[in-house]
Amino acid sequence: MTLVLAAAEHSGRVLSVAIFGLILAITLAISFVGWRRIRTASDYWSAGRQISGPQNGLAMAGEFLSAAAFLGVSGLMFMDGFDGYLTGIAALCSFVPLLLLLAERMRNAGKFTMTDVLAFRLREGPARVAVAGTTLCIAAFYVIAQSVAAGALFEALVGIPYWVSVLVTVAAMLSYIVLGGMIATTWVQIIKACLLLAGVSVMAIWILSRYGFNPVHLMDEATRKSGQGNAYNAPGALFKKPLDEISTGVAFVLGTCGLPHIMMRFLTVTDARAARRSVGWAVGLIGVFYLFVAVIGLGARAILGKGGEALAGKGGNLAAPYLAQHLGGGAGTTGGDIFFAIITAVAFATILAVVAGVVLAATGSVAHDLYGGVIRRGQASEQEEIRVARLAVVAIGAIGAVLALLAGKGFNVQLLTGLTFAVAASANFPSLLLTLTWRRFNTTGALAGVTVGLVTAIVLIVLSPPVWPGPDSQGAPFPLGNPAIVSIPAGFIACVLGTVLSTADSRARERYEELTVRAETGIGAEVATH
């Protein structure tokens, strides 16, 4: 911490670091409590299935509302108005398919990871390897997106070098997971969700109070300051191509249904009823959150004006913290310093918590799916799986740190997250849905779907304008910034073709009956420990 303090020069910066240090201390203390409560694998990965619906709803909101949702969406709205809000609301909408199609079934049929549900009917080895692979890819994308935010935030705002903030993020995340597993991760999410919701609501109400609590006045002022006229309130400012706008929207609407760390949350609750209630809570909280974030994004434009653009950075990610500074009284004032410090620290806590959740899911893939399920073929003891998990966290953390250090900083984090959602929706969602609903579905279909979905999404991302090298990405072979509109159908088609073209799999067919009965009724579902 001394290095960090030395790097922070101004009082506001010291304050930021101090508040962040406090959050860090509290969350680490929770990890130690978690450490003492972990006895079984169910404690480690599923918090003993003791989490209640409302608690899990908060934790799910915490897991879902990343730096992208806060800094990214407010930054996009600041720059491009309407299109920024679209990405947020599309992400909120994703909870409808999640609730109607997957939530309770995941709870009833799953054990520790999302992959368990697939491995139930299908040949275990191939199914686990495939989905573990996509989980690790998704984790890598997520860690990059979140670290870009962490690095940009701390380098620009607090003067801490990028590599230090990456190392602090990874080290803190490691201790939560190695020590406290899902128990600690859940409580870190809950605390972070409360901090984040409190932070954005104070900011939003403060902004609205300047406009007589009339949101339309705020919008009028933001539109005037944007200099874009009515285009600021219409689609097209950010996504020039119509298909680009639609494809990004589709990625957000379906992406949550394939995110391994969100799926894993359903396995921590007491029963199916708690699983669906937790979605209800999450949807309520996240919807309110985006309303507040819209006010913050528009407020940044109305209050900071054109001058804010230089401060907010190329991706617009820093609009919210600078707005907080301005609201508190401006740079150099005590009020400005305090509010700036609080919002920066909350944003950093957000990043930490999300990275912890994602890496925990990746660890589940390595230790439970690959090591326990494939290498040891189900013969590993629970203690052994937990030991491997703890080792895997360290390895994944190290890889994540390297990737984050290599990644660029000019991207808007919400758009990076959109790519993650596209990968999740293309690779995982088709197989997960079909294994729960289609009697004929088999291993070949699942492998084809997962592989084609994953490869299509990643190849198209590499060939797309944001990634393709060269000035202004001229001549990128794939025209859209987000591949979802092509890669999700590709995943589904591959699932169907793979199934239809291969011979019927009698085991998959027989186990379908068991899986659906279990998923719908909860017979034989994993129960809470203690």
Add this chain to the structure above:
Amino acid sequence: MSPQNGNPDWRALEASEEFGELRATRRRFVIGNLVVFALAVGGFLVCTGYARDFMGKSVYGSLTVGYVWLLGLTALTWAIAWGYLRFATRQLGPTSDAIARKATDGRR
């Protein structure tokens, strides 16, 4: 993953009338709501791509058709979630509990 204390006969359960009814009830609700949802979201996305002038029309000051539609989608998400929770608690829960009790002699 083997169920505790003796396997229920999954095939018979799956083919049973009660289970068929449970699944049909759930399917009706889910498909109905997903159709509404898909029309609202799909229509919205298509309009943002190909009816940008319409989406940019002012309803009241800077509040455009597009923004109103986005707020509507928030409300729709809340409404579907709330409706499903009510439906599941009142109609699915009792039936699925009854099936589970019968199949496992109240053990589960």
